[in-house]
Amino acid sequence: MIKTAVLGYGTVGSGVVELLKKNKRLFTDKAGEEIQVKYILDIRDFPEDPNRDKIVHDFDVILHDPEITIIAETIGGKTFAYEYTKKALAAGKNVVTSNKELVAAKAPELLQLAKENGVKYLFEASVGGGIPIIRPLLHCLAANDLNKIIGILNGTTNYILTKMIKENMDFSVALKQAQQLGYAEANPAADVEGHDTCRKICILASMAFGKHIYPENVYTKGIQDLTLEDVSKAAQAGLVIKLLGYAEKTTDGSVKIFVSPCAIRTDHPLANIEDVFNGITVTGNATGDVTFYGKGAGKFPTASAVGADIIHCTTPADVGKILWQDSDNSFVKSFQDLQFTYLTGTEIPVIE
Amino acid sequence: MIKTAVLGYGTVGSGVVELLKKNKRLFTDKAGEEIQVKYILDIRDFPEDPNRDKIVHDFDVILHDPEITIIAETIGGKTFAYEYTKKALAAGKNVVTSNKELVAAKAPELLQLAKENGVKYLFEASVGGGIPIIRPLLHCLAANDLNKIIGILNGTTNYILTKMIKENMDFSVALKQAQQLGYAEANPAADVEGHDTCRKICILASMAFGKHIYPENVYTKGIQDLTLEDVSKAAQAGLVIKLLGYAEKTTDGSVKIFVSPCAIRTDHPLANIEDVFNGITVTGNATGDVTFYGKGAGKFPTASAVGADIIHCTTPADVGKILWQDSDNSFVKSFQDLQFTYLTGTEIPVIE
Numbered sequence: 017m018i019k020t021a022v023l024g025y026g027t028v029g030s031g032v033v034e035l036l037k038k039n040k041r042l043f044t045d046k047a048g049e050e051i052q053v054k055y056i057l058d059i060r061d062f063p064e065d066p067n068r069d070k071i072v073h074d075f076d077v078i079l080h081d082p083e084i085t086i087i088a089e090t091i092g093g094k095t096f097a098y099e100y101t102k103k104a105l106a107a108g109k110n111v112v113t114s115n116k117e118l119v120a121a122k123a124p125e126l127l128q129l130a131k132e133n134g135v136k137y138l139f140e141a142s143v144g145g146g147i148p149i150i151r152p153l154l155h156c157l158a159a160n161d162l163n164k165i166i167g168i169l170n171g172t173t174n175y176i177l178t179k180m181i182k183e184n185m186d187f188s189v190a191l192k193q194a195q196q197l198g199y200a201e202a203n204p205a206a207d208v209e210g211h212d213t214c215r216k217i218c219i220l221a222s223m224a225f226g227k228h229i230y231p232e233n234v235y236t237k238g239i240q241d242l243t244l245e246d247v248s249k250a251a252q253a254g255l256v257i258k259l260l261g262y263a264e265k266t267t268d269g270s271v272k273i274f275v276s277p278c279a280i281r282t283d284h285p286l287a288n289i290e291d292v293f294n295g296i297t298v299t300g301n302a303t304g305d306v307t308f309y310g311k312g313a314g315k316f317p318t319a320s321a322v323g324a325d326i327i328h329c330t331t332p333a334d335v336g337k338i339l340w341q342d343s344d345n346s347f348v349k350s351f352q353d354l355q356f357t358y359l360t361g362t363e364i365p366v367i368e
Numbered sequence: 369m370i371k372t373a374v375l376g377y378g379t380v381g382s383g384v385v386e387l388l389k390k391n392k393r394l395f396t397d398k399a400g401e402e403i404q405v406k407y408i409l410d411i412r413d414f415p416e417d418p419n420r421d422k423i424v425h426d427f428d429v430i431l432h433d434p435e436i437t438i439i440a441e442t443i444g445g446k447t448f449a450y451e452y453t454k455k456a457l458a459a460g461k462n463v464v465t466s467n468k469e470l471v472a473a474k475a476p477e478l479l480q481l482a483k484e485n486g487v488k489y490l491f492e493a494s495v496g497g498g499i500p501i502i503r504p505l506l507h508c509l510a511a512n513d514l515n516k517i518i519g520i521l522n523g524t525t526n527y528i529l530t531k532m533i534k535e536n537m538d539f540s541v542a543l544k545q546a547q548q549l550g551y552a553e554a555n556p557a558a559d560v561e562g563h564d565t566c567r568k569i570c571i572l573a574s575m576a577f578g579k580h581i582y583p584e585n586v587y588t589k590g591i592q593d594l595t596l597e598d599v600s601k602a603a604q605a606g607l608v609i610k611l612l613g614y615a616e617k618t619t620d621g622s623v624k625i626f627v628s629p630c631a632i633r634t635d636h637p638l639a640n641i642e643d644v645f646n647g648i649t650v651t652g653n654a655t656g657d658v659t660f661y662g663k664g665a666g667k668f669p670t671a672s673a674v675g676a677d678i679i680h681c682t683t684p685a686d687v688g689k690i691l692w693q694d695s696d697n698s699f700v701k702s703f704q705d706l707q708f709t710y711l712t713g714t715e716i717p718v719i720e
Binding site: 035038039042043045046123124125127140145146147148151152155156157158159160161166222223225226227228229230233234235246249250253255257260262266269270271272273274276277278279280281283284285288300301302303304305306307308309310311316317319320321322323324326327328340341342343345347348349350351354359360361362364365366367368 | 387390391394395397398475476477479492497498499500503504507508509510511512513518574575577578579580581582585586587598601602605607609612614618621622623624625626628629630631632633635636637640652653654655656657658659660661662663668669671672673674675676678679680692693694695697699700701702703706711712713714716717718719720
């Protein structure tokens with residue numbers, strides 16, 4: 017039995033707890049043993065919550081419990097999250113996180129601390145929510161010299177832009193709608209002014225280029241001053257406006273990195289990424305452009321990434337691991353038994 | 369110094385050898401020591417080739433050299449590739465491969481053999497070429513119950529379909545053009561009749577659903593009988609025809625899996641994947657739909673995936689590994705120094 021603690025019982029933290037329960041058998045299969053949430057740290061009480069017995073208010077309870085080997089930090093920010101992460105790593109506990117602000121500000125120190133203590137500090141959930149991007153950059157594209165990363169990294173602003181472009185909705189009206197739908201926070205500055213995008217492009221660029229880039233050194237312009245006139249000028253030029261995080265290595269060893277509304281061609285891989293979706297295009301010198309897209313935020317997509325990191329903490333090596341079983345294929349449905357709608361006048365199935 | 373052997377000096381094999389040279393410092397950094405190609409196995413001689421001294425014709429030379437710890441199998445097919453892979457794994461050597469035919473036919477046996485001998489059998493290059501998909505499915509999406517995978521998995525047929533759809537070109541004319549451009553082989557049956565797509569969807573479905581699915585049990589229809597009339601009927605219905613590999617888990621535990629030309633909505637994530645590009649949409653119960661796309665074939669994209677697997681063989685665990693260095697950020701270019709084309713009448717940069 018592997019025992020974990022979840023720090024912060026907000027959207028992401030409660031998503032992690034729920035996902036570990038919902039996909040319990042799957043986690044057990046992948047980790048080789050059951051993963052149990054022993055503690056949930058929050059300043060609040062949750063008297064009606066099914067997990068109320070797990071709530072603790074004192075981080076020391078978790079820190080000093082030798083049974084806890086993995087901690088999921090979903091508090092956010094750089095205050096308590098930073099303090100608890102340092103203490104956890106120093107105590108030899110693995111930490112996984114969705115906290116892009118902390119990773120962007122303190123990753124070099126926290127990774128060093130993890131190394132010294134023989135544990136992991138993992139942050140797949142810090143960029144792109146449920147889109148796998150951190151591990152693909154580090155491992156799957158490891159044979160590439162990575163030259164460029166361009167991303168739509170913030171769902172809130174992409175939703176607002178989509179409304180401005182598709183429905184000619186004014187920025188302030190679109191923002192209000194995003195807030196009503198829960199896509200934007202009451203104080204939307206971090207999203208709208210581009211700071212969230214900045215943290216994320218800094219994390220991706222640091223990994224790709226091998227040197228940490230701090231958000232305060234990156235020019236950041238949000239979408240708050242964007243007008244319908246700008247949107248219309250872009251359309252007239254056959255372009256579409258997206259809030260991009262942009263990072264490119266130049267031949268002289270320097271890095272071009274910024275966050276800004278940018279105009280891109282309508283056939284650019286990122287042009288059709290709409291609403292709250294995120295998309296990231298990475299350019300490698302061997303593989304060319306590779307694009308990833310999916311839900312960049314939200315309770316379960318983000319919990320999915322935290323969950324993958326939790327599993328990763330339980331399996332330091334996969335040498336010779338059996339990935340799947342042989343089988344007699346009796347479970348494969350006969351094509352004749354499948355039911356389709358067909359394209360009229362043809363035998364071509366229509367797939368939703 | 370890590371010593372490797374490359375089996376087969378064709379397009380992919382020569383790409384692997386070139387990439388290891390081109391990105392040598394990067395491989396050294398990631399692996400922790402230099403990776404050298406000691407042997408290249410091929411039945412041919414290459415008297416003009418810079419690597420001619422590495423060419424050997426007898427696999428036993430490689431098999432019995434204890435210095436060789438990693439073998440890249442890029443022969444293809446199930447005859448020699450199968451025999452050599454078994455011998456290599458049994459001798460305690462790691463094997464990485466781009467050979468989808470062999471993985472689709474023999475993965476359970478070869479993975480078992482790898483496990484028994486404490487080595488790895490890795491095949492990121494077998495599906496999607498340079499698109500990271502194998503490791504993301506296994507690791508990044510590990511916390512998800514994966515329900516469905518749909519993919520455009522063959523660049524040759526997607527190129528032909530794009531020509532049929534965009535330029536109203538007849539199948540046979542488009543095929544001939546693909547052959548002239550080197551996108552289709554002289555004998556195009558494996559691509560055009562859907563067998564290549566079938567092997568790839570079998571590999572993905574086997575990983576996602578945990579049981580090996582053999583290609584011979586999967587209904588496979590190619591694009592050879594597709595007419596411009598079909599294409600036009602789809603367009604009239606607001607749909608677009610793509611050759612899809614489709615795999616879906618059903619509630620009764622069976623699997624719907626087939627390969628067929630299918631009609632999809634023009635706003636489907638795979639609808640805009642054109643020419644020789646591949647795209648794969650994976651649906652997880654936590655993350656929703658995640659789509660990956662990029663170059664699904666070709667010398668360097670495929671070599672990029674083989675190279676990532678070679679690196680992976682050298683680093684069994686990444687506990688506490690430092691991913692990047694701290695830095696003073698002096699290499700970050702000032703935004704004022706960046707030169708852009710701006711959208712007319714605005715300060716919005718136009719990004720190519």
